Amino acid sequence: MNTKNTYNFFEELDNLDIDEQGRERFPNRNPKKLPKSEQSFLQKQDDSSASFKFTYKAARFEEWWLLDSLGDFYEHQWISDVLRRVKGGKEASVYQCLAGSAIPAGGLVAAKVYRPRMLRNLKNDSAYREGRTDLNEDGQSLFKDADVHAMQKRSSYGEELRHTSWIAHEFTTLQTLHAVGADVPAAYAMQKNAILMGYIGDELTSAPALNEVSLAHSEAKILFERVLHNIKLFLDANRIHGDLSAYNILYWDGNITLIDFPQVVNPSGNRNAFKVFERDVIRVCDYFIKQGLKADGRKLAADLWQAHGHKVHQEVDVRLLDAEDPQDRALWKKQKSGR
Ligand SMILES: Nc1ncnc2c1ncn2[C@@H]1O[C@H](COP(=O)(O)OP(=O)(O)OP(=O)(O)O)[C@@H](O)[C@H]1O
Numbered sequence: 001m002n003t004k005n006t007y008n009f010f011e012e013l014d015n016l017d018i019d020e021q022g023r024e025r026f027p028n029r030n031p032k033k034l035p036k037s038e039q040s041f042l043q044k045q046d047d048s049s050a051s052f053k054f055t056y057k058a059a060r061f062e063e064w065w066l067l068d069s070l071g072d073f074y075e076h077q078w079i080s081d082v083l084r085r086v087k088g089g090k091e092a093s094v095y096q097c098l099a100g101s102a103i104p105a106g107g108l109v110a111a112k113v114y115r116p117r118m119l120r121n122l123k124n125d126s127a128y129r130e131g132r133t134d135l136n137e138d139g140q141s142l143f144k145d146a147d148v149h150a151m152q153k154r155s156s157y158g159e160e161l162r163h164t165s166w167i168a169h170e171f172t173t174l175q176t177l178h179a180v181g182a183d184v185p186a187a188y189a190m191q192k193n194a195i196l197m198g199y200i201g202d203e204l205t206s207a208p209a210l211n212e213v214s215l216a217h218s219e220a221k222i223l224f225e226r227v228l229h230n231i232k233l234f235l236d237a238n239r240i241h242g243d244l245s246a247y248n249i250l251y252w253d254g255n256i257t258l259i260d261f262p263q264v265v266n267p268s269g270n271r272n273a274f275k276v277f278e279r280d281v282i283r284v285c286d287y288f289i290k291q292g293l294k295a296d297g298r299k300l301a302a303d304l305w306q307a308h309g310h311k312v313h314q315e316v317d318v319r320l321l322d323a324e325d326p327q328d329r330a331l332w333k334k335q336k337s338g339r
């Protein structure tokens with residue numbers, strides 16, 4: 001099957017739901033009636049699974065999806081086994097894997113495998129993409145006219161490039177932020193549909209997110225400061241998380257790790273940057289206020305922003321607004337009237 005068909009096929013696999021017991025539900029399609037090209041693709045996957053067998057008991061379609069997404073990690077010895085699924089999300093699933101010989105420290109690593117739905121669900125990714133270049137699967141900027149054109153035209157090849165670019169942004173951001181000492185997982189390798197990073201947790205339990213944890217007052221204070229320290233490091237490195245909240249901060253052994261960076265925003269080259277930044281800071285404050293701390297998210301965001309030499313732009317890009325949301329509509333009217 002060519003790349004386009006493979007991509008379309010995996011688009012369809014998006015309809016596949018896997019329930020808690022690992023049973024597959026594939027509502028729109030009867031896998032027994034697949035066209036020839038897909039049958040031969042699946043046959044090939046069955047053949048390659050002969051060399052990459054993993055401990056995790058994946059259901060049939062999920063296994064193919066994993067072989068396609070993680071096969072290169074296995075071949076290049078970044079991983080030697082897939083042990084279990086940590087989280088099966090709508091947009092990405094995370095698997096606990098055993099490090100291969102390419103990772104000298106060994107131990108456990110986390111593979112985040114994306115579903116194409118991730119891209120479709122973005123309300124309008126241009127508001128985030130503004131001010132950042134698109135990247136290929138090697139983390140290099142896309143510069144070929146044909147590629148840029150394919151993305152603008154939203155051809156299926158272009159959509160695949162866009163999908164990979166989001167993943168590459170997550171990967172290169174983890175590399176950059178880890179290098180400056182931020183509390184993020186180490187990034188080991190990326191494939192066009194998956195990234196491999198440090199695993200937080202132990203064999204039996206992966207780290208819970210902060211929103212699942214209640215903190216003692218003294219610990220909340222320390223961790224709030226630590227999150228702010230990270231937010232400042234991100235700004236120093238020209239990054240805004242873009243989807244920061246207690247859901248994307250893992251907690252383990254008293255330490256925090258910030259995760260989930262595909263939508264990362266450039267603070268200098270993006271008109272929406274301050275609003276996105278402010279939303280991140282307010283959400284973090286909301287969590288810590290619930291833990292008994294006092295914080296003023298709006299003021300804190302403006303202070304941090306200005307301390308990093310940025311101007312506070314109040315105008316929101318209309319593409320970020322939701323026409324169905326009364327608050328967004330009111331904001332749009334206010335902006336239009338110039339008040
Ligand atoms: N490095 C890691 N170590 C341990 N667990 C992780 C790691 N990265 C992610 N996870 C787990 O996987 C979940 C989903 O990861 P992430 O937030 O990066 O993806 P997502 O795109 O938000 O997925 P979803 O749409 O399911 O929320 C996290 O909430 C966390 O439970």
Ligand SMILES: [Mg+2]
Pocket residue numbers: 247248260
């Ligand atoms: Mg998340």
